[in-house]
Amino acid sequence: MPIIFATVLIDLIGFGIVIPILPFLSPQLGADKLDIAFIIAVYAVFAGLCGPWWGRLSDHIGRKPVIMICLAGAALSYVMLGLATELWMIYAARGFAGLMAGNFGVASAMVADVTPPQQRARGMGVIGSAFGLGLVIGPFLGGILSGPDNSFTLPCIVAGGMSALAIVAAALFLPESLSAEKRRENREHHATTPRQSVFSMLRETRNTMLAGQYTVHNTCVSSVGYLFPLWVGDYLGWGAREVGMVFGVQGLFMSAMQAGLIGPVARRIGELPFLRTGITVMLCGFLVAAIADTPFWMVATFFITISGATVCTPLLNAITSHRTPPRIRGRMMGTTASAASWGRVAGPLFAGANLQLFGYSGAWLFSACVAGLFLAWAWLARIDADGQGVSPDAEGQRPPP
Secondary structure, three states, X not given: OHHXXXXXXXXXXXXHHOOOOHHHHHHHHOOOHHHHHHXXXXXXXXXXXHHHHHHHHHHHHOHHHHHHHHHHHHHHHHHHHHOOOOHHHXXXXXHHHHHOOOHHXXXXXXXXXXXXXXXXXXXXXXXHHHHHHHHHHHHHHHHHXXXXXXXXXXXXXXXXXXXXXXXXXXXXXXXXXXXXXHHHHHHHHHHHOOOOOHHHHXXXXXXXXXXXXXXXXXXXXXXXXXXXXXXXXXXHOOOHHHHHHHHHHHHHHHXXXXXXXXXXXXXXXXXXXXXXXXXXXXXXXXXXXXXXXXXXXXXXXXXXXXXXXXXXXXXXXXXXXXXXXXXXXXXXHHHHHHHHHHHHHHHHHHHHHHHHHHHHHHHHHHHHHHHHHHHHHHHHOOEOOOOOOEOHHHHOOOXXX
């Protein structure tokens, strides 16, 4: 687990570096606010298309080689972004980055490989903690390296270097979690059974509605990532440096929550009740943002919203892993990562459209409505008899005896 954590952390520092600079980088090359939404979305589109494929490939050849391939692609994409001199080059760089964005799903499958069911939420929290720390160090570095002129070349080159460093760390220290025998069994099962679509796999495991919540959750989260930098830029005159610092502080808090809080609380009150609590906090943050009109409350709503959202992904991953046979675990976690990516498509696009039509208050209220749908599902869902997952009643099926 420490080695998985370190490898994912190094990669996510590079990912985090570009977060605060994208909303300020694109206008330098002629982009408007809607272009920024499309640039964020194009990454997620390609990630959504390719996520299940990366997960399935990891079931066949192992988790480690897939992680290293994706890291190499990420490194190249950051260099492409740093060298962009026209708007279409930003689109191309982010599209290629999405194409190679298979790491989070594969790393989640690796965690599920090496943790017993009763420790699964804690293990997913550790990966979430790496994500949180990446959002501490990465945006902070991105804001500092961009300087007062919002220069983006140096931050992108450093991000590429971080991914290259993660490749070295993975090659030297990361062990393979899927044994050669398991990989052979997975390949033989695939060769002797009819090809199964993603939808059929979700129906067979009764995870269709559960997978859909990854899309809903990330629609909410990505709308925050899109709206907040523009919001404080327009109303407070902030740039990449200030936004990076806010992301950094929030990332530190996220990391502490996910590393030390999620496992113990999930064991004490259950994964689904804890998930409901996180969604409720996120919903409250959106509602407050719709009426916030002072710098304090504008920043506070960001912390409230992201703090609530922080607990959701590790808990969703833990629940999904309980309900997935090991032979398709990589493909399933890749599929849920893909579903999350489609949420990162929808979030900025809907938020951008609502921003154009109804202003910031309307955009925040739309995100609150989406969070309300997520919360409604969480309250309607039930726990299986074994206490380890969400029942399929939302899909119109009876739970197994």
